[in-house]
Amino acid sequence: MLFLKTKKYQDLSDEALLAEFRQKQDMNLLGILYERYMTLVYGLCLKYFKEREQAKDMVMQIFEKLAQKILQNKVTHFKSWLYVLARNECLMALRKKNQIFLQEFWLDSDDESMEKSAWGHLIDEEQESNENALQLLEKGLEVLSDEQKVCIRLFYLEKKSYQEICEQTGYEMSKVKSYIQNGKRNLRIFMEKNGFQYIWIVFFWNIL
Template identity: 35%
Template structure:
């Protein structure tokens, strides 16, 4: 669902608060969609960070849709993005707890790989499962603006579409496009390298 969203539905000039108020008043899924689409990349990034794989992140994204449908009409929310980050994080941590995994102490290779994907750790690590060299290689294959947007959104805490757009002198729509294309190209590159080593 997160991969296939057309994130151009909401007018970029419409504030989150206005989209939220519209949905809270109607309770209609069609009114939630623009708000969800606007923050789909954030939901996906947090899902990757906590759950470790694209597939699990997308599953969490679909579950978050249901959570928003249920919770948003019942809560007074002043900062939607901040509230959403907390909600997605708590959802992922609850899932990990159900699986009896402690994300703060767990050394599972899959979770460690996710952490390196999000933070590009520069620590030397030569274990096969934790090797970040394929990620570095594939990031270098991206077009310059795609790579910069991917690094700023996924690898730097707190960067939003708007802040990236301002720093790179791009439109919000262009930033969103670079993120979608960059993520897709990274996935294709990484999968190709994995197949070539099989």
Template identity: 30%
Template sequence: MTVNQLTDDEVIDKVLGGNSDSFSILVDRYKDHSFTLAFNVMKDEKEAEDIAQEAFIKAYKNLKKFNRESKFSTWLYRITFNTALTANKKKKKYSSTSFDDSPIELIDSTKNELEQAEKKKFILQALDQLNEQDNVALTLFYLKEQSLEEICEVTGMSLSTLKVRLHRARKRMAIVLNDILKEEALNL
């Protein structure tokens, strides 16, 4: 059996059994998703990297406490989400304004690829204008394709609250997208 064929539980058993190097398997599996979740909250690439790294450190240190009632990925995303929210609150406390200067790069040259990049740009702009909880809920549900139950575990919301949040977030997203597209049309 290769390393990639090991389940998360098998990797966790190895780590808890004294093979701490095996934790790198979990890091490799979930680093991109953890970073994306942190980025959706922090809106800064460097800060998101730091948050993701801190989340993995916390997960490693608390691995004995992981009860395996949920998937490891869900538990990790919950740690990442909470770490990002805490850091974002501290950040907002010390600075009244934050500027997002990470431009969306349009690299692809074919028409279809440009259209996809343009759509992504507008969606990311709209997500950026939503509050953190709406942004995270929509991102996890639509972009990361997590189940409602997994999102509840990550965010700490009840299922009914999450359903209402997703419903309202979709409406807010539609309004924001409509405003962005109107503005874009005026600039043509």
């Protein structure tokens, strides 16, 4: 019966399905609508997250938020609206991952010249600086060698151990450690050359 119930909605336009969903708030209707563009959403997510499983998870997370977003907003052209929503959700999720990465990346540094107890007087840094650091980080990752980029992402973003990285990539343990260390150094140099000082990148974590 559920199949027969939903089958009659398959040929409805996006606008008609949206109207039906707003009236009935039936998730089956929203599922029909979302399914039409799921492949496009997946492709967009894959562009941002690279890993297939992460992209699939993001597709489901977007769907879970879809009902509330539709009820809260006036949607006139679903396809373009969904694209913007999916892009924003990907960026927010990626930004959150990169924030965690930045925190662990800089606090894991071998540089002992920083006095952590002296951070307090810099916690008024503007949120704009946080965004600039994250955008610069994303660009910096792209200039690393493929080996460094892979190991940095796996270690900091995916929380993989050295051993797990060895097993996933086939690299020797010594190579993995070297790629991570050299990648960190190269990324720090890149960010500092582009006007973002090491000290500010560490300090902004106190205001997030």
